[in-house]
Amino acid sequence: MEDNRKVVEKLGLEYRVLSDSDRAVIEAYGLLHPGASIDGGDIARPATLVIDAAGVVRWRNLTENWRVRIRPEAVFEALEELR
Amino acid sequence: MNKAAPKRKNHLVWIGVLIAIIGLVSYFTFFARFPATRDIPWINLPLVFAGVVVSVLAVRRRLSFLSVTGTLFSVACAGLLTGYVFFLSNQLPDIEGVVALGAEAPAFTLTDDTASGVSLADFKGAPVVLVFYRGFW
Numbered sequence: 001m002e003d004n005r006k007v008v009e010k011l012g013l014e015y016r017v018l019s020d021s022d023r024a025v026i027e028a029y030g031l032l033h034p035g036a037s038i039d040g041g042d043i044a045r046p047a048t049l050v051i052d053a054a055g056v057v058r059w060r061n062l063t064e065n066w067r068v069r070i071r072p073e074a075v076f077e078a079l080e081e082l083r
Numbered sequence: 084m085n086k087a088a089p090k091r092k093n094h095l096v097w098i099g100v101l102i103a104i105i106g107l108v109s110y111f112t113f114f115a116r117f118p119a120t121r122d123i124p125w126i127n128l129p130l131v132f133a134g135v136v137v138s139v140l141a142v143r144r145r146l147s148f149l150s151v152t153g154t155l156f157s158v159a160c161a162g163l164l165t166g167y168v169f170f171l172s173n174q175l176p177d178i179e180g181v182v183a184l185g186a187e188a189p190a191f192t193l194t195d196d197t198a199s200g201v202s203l204a205d206f207k208g209a210p211v212v213l214v215f216y217r218g219f220w
Contacts, residue, residue: 005197015212025189030178034176045175047213047214049182049213049214051115053186053207056188060182062175065173071177079210
């Protein structure tokens with residue numbers, strides 16, 4: 001939690017930064033990437049999801065290469081289509 | 084490094100190695116910060132391979148233990164970057180098990196930067212963008 005707060009402050013973020021320390025949510029979303037962490041532990045597969053007002057997953061980007069992530073514009077487009 | 088007046092052929096060996104090292108290291112320390120140069124390393128891949136070319140030119144100028152070792156080193160740098168960019172960073176798990184489009188997003192409650200728990204349900208009635216960060220690559 002302390003690390004999250006530092007990141008939010010340092011970057012001036014306006015969104016929430018959550019911690020999934022036991023990977024429970026990562027697993028619930030099917031995004032576990034076993035052993036991929038720097039220390040050999042499990043982390044998430046890179047992913048961005050857009051969930052609509054009713055709680056349904058309407059858009060997702062999972063990338064095929066962890067160096068390449070979507071641009072914000074792609075998310076804005078997805079949100080526009082939800083209107 | 085040898086402080087005696089270097090012959091031209093030695094220069095080429097060190098130049099090739101230096102270019103290759105810069106090409107490899109600068110990707111991770113600098114160019115990877117910007118999507119334009121990170122997604123397709125159009126600066127760093129040519130750099131490391133330029134290092135290999137210069138090293139090979141050094142070998143052609145004079146075949147020696149130094150020039151061959153320098154070339155092997157440059158090739159290693161190029162191999163490392165190529166391997167990372169085209170192979171290692173593709174190693175991601177199957178997406179079969181990922182929550183499907185049209186499915187209900189699994190509920191959760193997690194702690195955030197301010198110690199109050201945050202639930203997905205808190206946001207019901209508005210769209211949510213959920214991004215899974217890894218903390219590094």
